[in-house]
Amino acid sequence: MSVRSRTVHRTLRHLLRNWALFVALVVLWELVTRIAEDTFFPPPTVILGTGARLWLSGPAGQLFLTDTVFEDIVPSLARVLGGWLIAAVIGIGVGVALGRSRTGMDYVGPLFAFARAIPPPTLIPVFLVLFGIGTSMQLATIVFAAVWPILLNTVDGVRSIDRLQHETARSLRTPRHYWIGMVVLPAALPKIFAGLRLSLSIAVILMVxxxxxxxxxxxxxxxLFAQRQFDFPVMWAWIVLLGALGYGLNSLLLAVERRALRWQPARNTQQAQQLEGA
Structure with missing residues (x-):
């Protein structure tokens, strides 16, 4: 069996095992809720039916999507991705600058530790005063919470560059912009992606x-509106949708990470060892 065939076989086996466990848990959830008949915990079939009515019962001209999708889901996704991308730009930019500086973190480290210790939800009243009710306030909340994992992981990644790379670039008189773009950022990418994954989850939470x-x-x-109306099937439908969106966004980012880090010898060696053990 070729390496490619073994990889495909192992991936399919892994997916089947994970989905089998997921289906088993959903079936168990269905049985327990049917037996309990608790108003607060509707069965998964009821939740899925409610979600289909909420989001997939629109006209054919809108691909059967309802107005709720465009008025609520799309704006929320835009806030998550917009805030996360702003945090990524700020975190990577500032992180590279501080990681390249010998004394930068000595000055701003205590300030960062103080700011990170503040729970972002407690700053929502402050952002409401500064930006008012609307997208600007929500973006500010998401950016404040999501920027720290990216920034600190970038600093750590930049500082972990091998000394031999420094000396090689210096002996070749590599220009600064080439050094940062061709050596610093690629070497720091694993830790940057770790920060991006963590910050994406934080962005989803702070969006809500x-x-x-x-x-x-x-x-x-x-x-919140469904909860106040005691409409628990609708409330659970939104909760399930949040889980699905978080899973989907994380899977997309993992796919991008795998493609971006394919060149790393350590990653290739790990994949080869996994194939041998499969």
Missing amino acids: VSELVGAVNGIGYEL
């Missing part, structure tokens, strides 16, 4: 929290 307080639309707003 900010929409619970200062929003007139969005997933968090609809979730």
Whole structure:
């Protein structure tokens, strides 16, 4: 069996095992909720039916998507991705600068430690005063929370570059912009991606929290509205949708990470060892 065939076989086996466990848990959830008949915990079939009615019962001209998709889900996704991308740009840029500096973190490290210790939801009233109710406040909340894992992982990644790489680039008189783009960032990518994955999860959480307080639309707003109306199937439908969106975004980022880090010898060696053990 070729390496490619073994890789495909192992991937399919892994997917089947994971999905089998997931299906088993859903079936167990269905049975338990049917037996309990608890109003607060509807069965998965009821939740899925409610979700289909909420989001997939629109006209054919809208690909059967309802207005709720465009008025609530799309704005929430835009806030998550917009805030996360802003945090990525700030975190990577500042992280590279501080990682390249010998004394930068000595000055700003205590300030960063103080800012990171502040729970982002407690700053929502401050952002409401500064930006008012709307997308600006929500983006500020997401960026403040999501920037720290990216920034600190970038600093750590930049500082972990091998000394031999420094000496080689210096002996070749490599220009600074080539040095950063061709050596520093590629070497720091594993830790940068680790920060990006963590910050993406944080961005989803803070999107929901900010929409619970200062929003007139969005997933968090609809979730809170359903809870106040005691419409538990709708509430659970939004909760399940959040889990699906988080899983999908994380899977996309993992796919990008695998493709971006294919060149790393350590990663290739690890994959080869996994194939041998399969």
